[in-house]
Amino acid sequence: MKKALLFLLLVSSVFAQSYNFTELRYSDAINRYTLLEGKISFLKNGLNIQYPKSSRELDYKDETLSYYEEEKEISLPQVQVSQMIQYFEILRLLHSGDESELEGMFEVENQADGKILKPLGAIKNFISNIVLKKEDKRLQNIKLFLQNNDTISITINDEIR
Amino acid sequence: MTKYANFLILFILLGVGVLLKDNIHISTNLLSLFATQESVEKLTIANNLGYSKEMLIAVKGFDKEAKKELREISKKLKELQYINFVQSSIVPTQEIQEYYKNYYPLLATFNDTNITQEQVSQKLQALYEGQLSSVFYSSIDKNDPMGLFKLNNIKNSNVSHKGEFITLGEYGYLIRVMTDISPSQMREAKELYRDVHSLLSAYPEAVAFAPFFYTVENSTKIQADVEWIIILSTVILLLIYYLFLKNIRLLSQIVIALLSSMVFASLVSTLFIENFHVLSLAFGMSLTAVSIDYLLHYYFHNFYEKREFIDKNVLYGYLTTVTAFAIFSFIPIPLIAQISSFAVLSLSFAYLLFTFVFPHLGVKKQYRVEKVEGEKREKKAPAFLFFALSLVLFAYSAFNFKLDSNIRNLDYQNLHLLESEKLFKSNNTTKITPVIVEAKTQDKLIEQLHQLQLLLPDTFSLAAFITEQESCHKRAERLQQYDFKNLNRLINEEAHSIGFREDYFKDAYGFVAPLAPCRVAELDIFQTYGLSLYKERDRFYTIAFISDVKKVQNLPYITHINVKEMFNRSAQKMYDDLLKYGSIVLIMIFVLLFLSVRQRFIYAINYILFPLGLTMAVVVSIDAINIMHLFSLIILIAIGIDYGIYMSNSIKPSSTMLAIKYSLLSTFAAFGVLVFSTIVALHSIGLVITLGCGAIFILIKAMK
Numbered sequence: 001m002k003k004a005l006l007f008l009l010l011v012s013s014v015f016a017q018s019y020n021f022t023e024l025r026y027s028d029a030i031n032r033y034t035l036l037e038g039k040i041s042f043l044k045n046g047l048n049i050q051y052p053k054s055s056r057e058l059d060y061k062d063e064t065l066s067y068y069e070e071e072k073e074i075s076l077p078q079v080q081v082s083q084m085i086q087y088f089e090i091l092r093l094l095h096s097g098d099e100s101e102l103e104g105m106f107e108v109e110n111q112a113d114g115k116i117l118k119p120l121g122a123i124k125n126f127i128s129n130i131v132l133k134k135e136d137k138r139l140q141n142i143k144l145f146l147q148n149n150d151t152i153s154i155t156i157n158d159e160i161r
Numbered sequence: 162m163t164k165y166a167n168f169l170i171l172f173i174l175l176g177v178g179v180l181l182k183d184n185i186h187i188s189t190n191l192l193s194l195f196a197t198q199e200s201v202e203k204l205t206i207a208n209n210l211g212y213s214k215e216m217l218i219a220v221k222g223f224d225k226e227a228k229k230e231l232r233e234i235s236k237k238l239k240e241l242q243y244i245n246f247v248q249s250s251i252v253p254t255q256e257i258q259e260y261y262k263n264y265y266p267l268l269a270t271f272n273d274t275n276i277t278q279e280q281v282s283q284k285l286q287a288l289y290e291g292q293l294s295s296v297f298y299s300s301i302d303k304n305d306p307m308g309l310f311k312l313n314n315i316k317n318s319n320v321s322h323k324g325e326f327i328t329l330g331e332y333g334y335l336i337r338v339m340t341d342i343s344p345s346q347m348r349e350a351k352e353l354y355r356d357v358h359s360l361l362s363a364y365p366e367a368v369a370f371a372p373f374f375y376t377v378e379n380s381t382k383i384q385a386d387v388e389w390i391i392i393l394s395t396v397i398l399l400l401i402y403y404l405f406l407k408n409i410r411l412l413s414q415i416v417i418a419l420l421s422s423m424v425f426a427s428l429v430s431t432l433f434i435e436n437f438h439v440l441s442l443a444f445g446m447s448l449t450a451v452s453i454d455y456l457l458h459y460y461f462h463n464f465y466e467k468r469e470f471i472d473k474n475v476l477y478g479y480l481t482t483v484t485a486f487a488i489f490s491f492i493p494i495p496l497i498a499q500i501s502s503f504a505v506l507s508l509s510f511a512y513l514l515f516t517f518v519f520p521h522l523g524v525k526k527q528y529r530v531e532k533v534e535g536e537k538r539e540k541k542a543p544a545f546l547f548f549a550l551s552l553v554l555f556a557y558s559a560f561n562f563k564l565d566s567n568i569r570n571l572d573y574q575n576l577h578l579l580e581s582e583k584l585f586k587s588n589n590t591t592k593i594t595p596v597i598v599e600a601k602t603q604d605k606l607i608e609q610l611h612q613l614q615l616l617l618p619d620t621f622s623l624a625a626f627i628t629e630q631e632s633c634h635k636r637a638e639r640l641q642q643y644d645f646k647n648l649n650r651l652i653n654e655e656a657h658s659i660g661f662r663e664d665y666f667k668d669a670y671g672f673v674a675p676l677a678p679c680r681v682a683e684l685d686i687f688q689t690y691g692l693s694l695y696k697e698r699d700r701f702y703t704i705a706f707i708s709d710v711k712k713v714q715n716l717p718y719i720t721h722i723n724v725k726e727m728f729n730r731s732a733q734k735m736y737d738d739l740l741k742y743g744s745i746v747l748i749m750i751f752v753l754l755f756l757s758v759r760q761r762f763i764y765a766i767n768y769i770l771f772p773l774g775l776t777m778a779v780v781v782s783i784d785a786i787n788i789m790h791l792f793s794l795i796i797l798i799a800i801g802i803d804y805g806i807y808m809s810n811s812i813k814p815s816s817t818m819l820a821i822k823y824s825l826l827s828t829f830a831a832f833g834v835l836v837f838s839t840i841v842a843l844h845s846i847g848l849v850i851t852l853g854c855g856a857i858f859i860l861i862k863a864m865k
Contacts, residue, residue: 027292029301031662034293056296063324067297084297085324098225104232122252126300148300 017042017095020157028149042095047088060088086123091154094132094142106130114141166518167417174424181432188436200727206597207722208343209695210704211688214245216338216357216371217585219329220364230364231326231334237360238338243353245339246689250325256686260626261312263677267628267636269310273643276307281648282655284308289659303665304672306652319621319691319706321590330588333366339688342373350377370581379573386573386838393837397830405823406460414522415456418514422449426507430499437499444496445503448796450831452511454803455479456519457820462813465520472516474810477757478803479512484753485746485799492742494735497792504799541865544764547771554774558781565785566732567725571842593621593706595691596713597720603694604630604680606701609718613705616713622705623684623692633679645670732788739791746795750802761809767864768805772797772856776849789842793832793849800828804857818861825854 018041025034038051046061057068065081065088067074076084093101102108106117117130126147133141143153178185207213218238220230235249246254253261261268288301302308320327320337329335342350354377361367402412423446430437430445455475459465464472486508489501598613600606610624628636652666684694695702707713710721750769758765773794780790804821811817833854835847 025298027301029303029661029665030289030292032293036296038296051296054296058297080297080299083299087298089324096225098229101225101229101232104229104236122250122258125258146300148303150298150300152298 017159019159022155022157024153024155026151026153040091042092047092058084060085083126086126090123090127090130090144091142094130094139097139164521164523167414167421167514167522170514170518171417171421171424174421174428178424178428181428185428185431186435186437187431187442188438200731203597203720203722204724204727206599206695206697206702207595207704209697210597210693210702211339211691212595212704212722213372214340214342215691216340216369216373217329218336218338218357218361218367218369219333219585219588220336221333221366221368223323223328223333227334227366228326230367231336234360234364234367235336238336238357241353241356241360243341243349245341248337248339248689249327249334251320251322251327252325254686254689256683257626257689260681260683260686264681265312266310266640266673266676267633267679268626269312271636271639272309272311273639275644276309276648276651278651278655281307281651282659285652285655285659285661289661304669306656306666306669307648309670319591319593329585330590332584332588337691338371339691340371340373342371347376347380354378368581368584370578370585374578374581375575378575378578382573382575383840386840386843390834390838390843394830394834397834398827401823401826401830405826411460414519415453418456418511418519419449419452421514422452422507422511425510426503429506430503434499434502436495438496441496441499441503444500445507447831448500448504448799449507449511450827451482451504451796451799451803452508452515453827454800454807454820454824455512456515457824458803458807458817459515459519461816461820473757474807475512475516477753477810478806479508481750481753481757481802481806482799483508484749485795485802488746488749489742489795492738494738497739497795500792542863544761544767544864547767547860547864548763551767551770551774554778555770558774558777561781562777563781563785564732564736565787566729566736571787571789571840571845573840593619593708594710595704595706595722596710597702597722598622598705599700599702599718599720601700603701606694606703610703610705613707613713613716613719617707617709620705620707621690621692623687623694623703624705626687626692627681627684628679630679637676637679640673640676643673645673735788736791739788743791743795746798750798754802754805757806758809764864765805765809768808768857768860769798769801771860772801772853775856776852779852780848787841787845789845790849793846793853796832796846797849797853800824800853801857804861808861821857821861825857829854 018039021038021040023036023038025036026032027034036051037053038049041048043061046059046063048060049058051057055070057071059066059068063085065076065084067076093105099108102117105121105123106119109116109118113135114131114133117132118124119127119129124147128145128147130145131141131143132139133143139156141153141155143151145151218234220227220234231249235247238244238247284307288306291299292301320335321330322328323334327335327337340353342353350373354374357369361369399412402415403409406412426445426449427442430442455478458475458478459472462472483505486501486504490498490505492498492501598606598609600609607623607627608629610620610622611629613622614620614624649666649669649671652669653664656666657663687693691706692704704722713719714721747769751766754765754769755762776794776797777786780786804824807817807821808814829851832850833847835843836851838844838847
């Protein structure tokens, strides 16, 4: 029994952590909200996001971003790739919860139910601030307030593994 | 009163020195001794462009821990003194981003076709739908919704990167630090060196390298090395004189005479010779010790007691040595020319003192001539045998002769730093070379950088950020002619009907007016990319990073900064000059020797040929010959001439041999002890002089 428990612990730490999530975007340009549902997996050297309803997938591994529609790779404009990579790096960092790295990139304001992060480097040209909400010490919601008044809110629904 | 003449002369000289101290100029620029004037100027410009002020710090690996270390080190480095900027990411600095914003309409490509209402409608519709259907977030550019302007990614071929972070090939992350330290700022270099190493002591996986590390580490080693050599040399010299001469009074008079000769030569050299180097001064002072030959010869031959006016042998020895150095003083190698001039001055002054002042000092002989085997001629080998042996040794040396043209090899071989430098060089995947580009005006310089960009498209220079004046003015004209007002009206009308938020595009294309001036003033901001501008005597200089030097080496405005090649070229020229002047000196010595010794010419010439042959044969068997070996061979010639003349013309060989033995010992103490140095330049001198002294010793013992 002990051995089985140890094995389970080992497996859960080696494999990626995956979550179902809901993404609510607000576009200031058109003054409308868009809702997307997907699955996000945090891998050792990157992350993977799948949107099953539209059969689309974004795979970010070793600083390289690939985009698939109906399992076919589609190339994206470089500007968009750079933006997405920055965005994914922030997601990875928020998921890791690495305090020292967070403090290297953001001015961190701790609150009772989470944190407010104000960017320090070049990303402050795109992001005004990020609000993190926690529930039972687990990250529940990430809300990005962008400089162009758009917002992106990601809610973790459940952990798959 | 005459007994104190020696002291009086020294005081007078020191007094003159104090009076003229403001006119004494000593150079400490080491480059000027080895590189050509042109190379020195180019290297100075390269230094002013920040070429050697860069410090590199590599953090091994690309994992989370490495990234964390990278951030921490970068942050701490920014707090240190003498640091201009720290770069670990390719993200442009705030200043450069501001520059992009101001110069965007002039830098970006511009599609100036007229946009119809239909095209506006289609584009806005696509943007609207994209916001609703795209799985990844993309923002709308409300300033240029039609996408008329496009700023191409600037390829910074100067660095490799993973994501936004700069990397050292596949080794790990890299931090580029621009310091304020120039090669001559020792105090500041030491402070920064200490601070950086104390900071990095907490990060064992981090490796740092900067050219100024050599300055700090080597100078400390060299200082320690020289200090112990000086102590060793002084102790040996004092021991020799005390134990063998047993004459403290004579010893003090010798020291005073040598000091006077050094002060005299130093005064004349530093007052009248331009850029006289401190190194030449140091070597010149050591060389003054050769003049002890004169005194010892006089002393052991009772010259001072006999009160003779002149000793022919010493005079011939002195004249031959001084003529040799006088010829070398015209050699276009500053180091050798300066040392030779110094030697002419100091040896002449010493000769005058020992010949004309010492007889009046009341120096009395206090030794017993030991029975030397000088008279046992039958057991000795004939001179022609040594002559033949010398020729064989020369032939052997000629066949195995290999020149070391890398002047850096002369320095202290700092293996630990050389290893660090190699790590950065071997892992660097950006195979680019810095070149200096120069022009009479800033505009012409930018124009030339654009020409270079056309020849080699992967060039990284200020041309990536600044447009040429002509094309900039053309662009400004095109922008002024384009009807942006009408386009803005169309966009706002269509946006409203499609469903965009009211006034979302009200500022569209407002950024095209007013335009920034075509001549960019704030060029300093590009220093973070290693690109700076430097003006000297009405010429403008900058650095460009190119992939193929051969393709552009014929362009008159390009100079390839290759320190190693510059020094190699200088070294090659030095060897050629040394060979030329060395030959002249040897011919002159042959003639003078022949005139002074006549029938014993072969015997006398052996005192030059045998030490040279033996030393060269040993040195070529061990290593390649460097400039310091060659220079020491010249000193060896100077020593050999005197002994050759003394021995050939000696009526009392036992006294001459004794004088030479002491003289050899003092030469070894002055120069030979350098063989114990860990600095290659000094070790080379020591090795040659020690071997040479050994060879001369063999001659006095074994040649008849």
